[in-house]
Amino acid sequence: MNKNTFHHSDFCNLNTLVDAKENKGLKISLCLPTLNEEETIAKQILIMRSELMKRYPLLDEIVVIDSGSEDRTVDVAKAFDADVYEAKDILPELGPQKGKGENLWKALYVTKGDIIVYLDADIKNIHHRFAYALVAPLLLNDKLRYAKAFYDRPIAIEKNQVRPTGGGRVTELVIRPLFSLFFPELTQILQPLSGEYAGYRSVFDKLSFPIGYGIETSMLLDICERWGLDVIAQVDLDKRIHRNQSTKNLGKMAFVILKTFYNRIEKLGMIDLKTRLFNEMIQYNTVENEYQQEMFSLSCVERPPMIEIPEYRKKFNITGDKWC
Amino acid sequence: MNKILEKLPSFVEKIRTMREIIISNILLIGQIPSPTFNEGPRAQFFLERMRDSQVDECTSDGYGNPIAIIRGTSKTRPPIFVTAHLDTLFDKDIVYNYTVKENTIAGPGLLDNSLGVAVLASLPEIFRILDLKFESDIVMAGLIHMLGKGNLQGIRYLLDTWSTPVRAGVCIEGFKLGRLNYFSDGMRRCEITCNCIPEKGVIPKYRPNAILIINEVINQILQIQLPQHPRSIIAIGQIEGGFEHGTIPYEARLGFEIRSDSPKILKSVYAQVVDIVEGISHENAVSLKLKTISHLSAARLKYNHPLVKNTSAVMKRLNLNPVSDPSESSLSIFIANKIPAVTLGVTYGENRSLENASMQINPMYKGIAQIVGVIMAIDSGVCDEE
Numbered sequence: 257m258n259k260n261t262f263h264h265s266d267f268c269n270l271n272t273l274v275d276a277k278e279n280k281g282l283k284i285s286l287c288l289p290t291l292n293e294e295e296t297i298a299k300q301i302l303i304m305r306s307e308l309m310k311r312y313p314l315l316d317e318i319v320v321i322d323s324g325s326e327d328r329t330v331d332v333a334k335a336f337d338a339d340v341y342e343a344k345d346i347l348p349e350l351g352p353q354k355g356k357g358e359n360l361w362k363a364l365y366v367t368k369g370d371i372i373v374y375l376d377a378d379i380k381n382i383h384h385r386f387a388y389a390l391v392a393p394l395l396l397n398d399k400l401r402y403a404k405a406f407y408d409r410p411i412a413i414e415k416n417q418v419r420p421t422g423g424g425r426v427t428e429l430v431i432r433p434l435f436s437l438f439f440p441e442l443t444q445i446l447q448p449l450s451g452e453y454a455g456y457r458s459v460f461d462k463l464s465f466p467i468g469y470g471i472e473t474s475m476l477l478d479i480c481e482r483w484g485l486d487v488i489a490q491v492d493l494d495k496r497i498h499r500n501q502s503t504k505n506l507g508k509m510a511f512v513i514l515k516t517f518y519n520r521i522e523k524l525g526m527i528d529l530k531t532r533l534f535n536e537m538i539q540y541n542t543v544e545n546e547y548q549q550e551m552f553s554l555s556c557v558e559r560p561p562m563i564e565i566p567e568y569r570k571k572f573n574i575t576g577d578k579w580c
Numbered sequence: 581m582n583k584i585l586e587k588l589p590s591f592v593e594k595i596r597t598m599r600e601i602i603i604s605n606i607l608l609i610g611q612i613p614s615p616t617f618n619e620g621p622r623a624q625f626f627l628e629r630m631r632d633s634q635v636d637e638c639t640s641d642g643y644g645n646p647i648a649i650i651r652g653t654s655k656t657r658p659p660i661f662v663t664a665h666l667d668t669l670f671d672k673d674i675v676y677n678y679t680v681k682e683n684t685i686a687g688p689g690l691l692d693n694s695l696g697v698a699v700l701a702s703l704p705e706i707f708r709i710l711d712l713k714f715e716s717d718i719v720m721a722g723l724i725h726m727l728g729k730g731n732l733q734g735i736r737y738l739l740d741t742w743s744t745p746v747r748a749g750v751c752i753e754g755f756k757l758g759r760l761n762y763f764s765d766g767m768r769r770c771e772i773t774c775n776c777i778p779e780k781g782v783i784p785k786y787r788p789n790a791i792l793i794i795n796e797v798i799n800q801i802l803q804i805q806l807p808q809h810p811r812s813i814i815a816i817g818q819i820e821g822g823f824e825h826g827t828i829p830y831e832a833r834l835g836f837e838i839r840s841d842s843p844k845i846l847k848s849v850y851a852q853v854v855d856i857v858e859g860i861s862h863e864n865a866v867s868l869k870l871k872t873i874s875h876l877s878a879a880r881l882k883y884n885h886p887l888v889k890n891t892s893a894v895m896k897r898l899n900l901n902p903v904s905d906p907s908e909s910s911l912s913i914f915i916a917n918k919i920p921a922v923t924l925g926v927t928y929g930e931n932r933s934l935e936n937a938s939m940q941i942n943p944m945y946k947g948i949a950q951i952v953g954v955i956m957a958i959d960s961g962v963c964d965e966e
Contacts, residue, residue: 294681295679296679298680298681298682299607299678299679299680302599302600302603302604302607302680303604303607303608305600305604306600306601306603306604306605307604310600310601311601311632328681331682332680332681332682335682336600336680380675380677381611381677383608497675497677
């Protein structure tokens, strides 16, 4: 933790990062997965394009992968010159799936970068440090292959009001207890569910991607299992203000994360489940003094490692066992 | 001057190509809270941005105003000042997250004056894109301690301590495109506080109500006779007091301004307010305190001043119809220091002083071209008085 934990201010000299990128001959892509983010998407694109493309040429492209927004997210993103894709239009022959993980996985096919930065698109206080500070450890230390954000998480409670603490509830109530039980070394990752991370394509394309909320959990477990904790950096980005989620939504998120986690530890032989796990999350609402059941089907489909997809291997000219 | 005017429409289009950089500055500056007396973080960012833009000099003056200078080619021409106030009306505890849509930006403090500061911070890049060089030094100053109780201290200090003559000043305000301010009324901004807590041992027959006392003050102020000429008004702007519906308040506060282009009337009206306050305080046995928090003398350029005439020409070339009202701001201090100056707005918008202030993006490019055109006109010498 002491070795690979940084603060964004450690990397505020952007010229150093641009030099490192050029010396290594790398390309860097920024991917913003979206679903109804018309309030925040323009800001993210504008600030990243201005600061990290025009002022400091650190990013080579900004790609928005949308899951079928019903608001004006796509139009707004196009108006500010991002490359916008509908997830369903990428590799359509593989069939449609919907979820953040699906967008991140498909981004591997359409982006060009050797390093890919993934940022959630609902960050209200976006600043270019969210991208450059995640890329920086990878550019400046060859041993590091993946960098993850952590931060204070004030949550927006009403229009123009924030509560200073209280974010990261699923982290503290679900993931941290699980990590403590099964992978105590991973508790050093302070925000395992943060949606902001950067990594080498050569890492991402060898991972399977759950299509939904389980992506952050699986990614961390798989990278750690395959390459070890030492390839992971974490960067303090100070404060991140995001849209507050209802407890019910967090419950669904926790459901998917738990399922992803159990699948992983079962594969690793750490537990032996004697029964199958269900795909339905059951919640209750009070309607006119009666409890009404709501059942949500939350399948935990996973996309295989992108490097196993023939179209991808063809596009990136990957032959033989280079991917093994 | 005609050469400058000819270039302006093409400037609008070139400035439009800088959309990301300008809007990014609006967002990054606007999202830094900057209440009056706490402008430090915004001032720091302003300087960082100027350093990034590789201006020739970057510093803060002794008061804390951040200043960036682009050196001119002439060693004898006095500098041109371009300013924007850094402070906003909102305190630091609200959320300063801005929202951007295709043609609008919204957020607290945007029009007053984060947009103005962002345009100022973008000027070095804009000059570079337009390939402009100037004879005069261009001094770009973010001003602190300007609004309300700040009493324009930032600009007062800057001009008091600047050691050389200044050629002219251009003050940038986010709102509203089309304004051409070149005169300001005399102004006395005051606050009256009422405190009805009785002294120990005194039991008043009727417990006074601070809000009603302030109400009486307002009623009597409104009876003051004001002439239509010289133009004079009393603007009752703020009132504060009370706890809940059924509790008699013992404290209340009134904020108002007396404005007039006649110093004599300003003085006379203020004296009448003093009498009103003393009378009501005495008759109701309450503490009423009158405090002046800001004071400005009337100042103006003539309509036919070359700076006003040429600014007007620049605006008309861009199909803007100049609208002139008095402006009690940096402009007053420039003119009081015998420096010709104008205040210009950047774009159109709504809810200027509210948390949900919003601006239109497209007209902004014209607003910036207008500012550049005026700076060029000043630099060319056509705005100098003979």
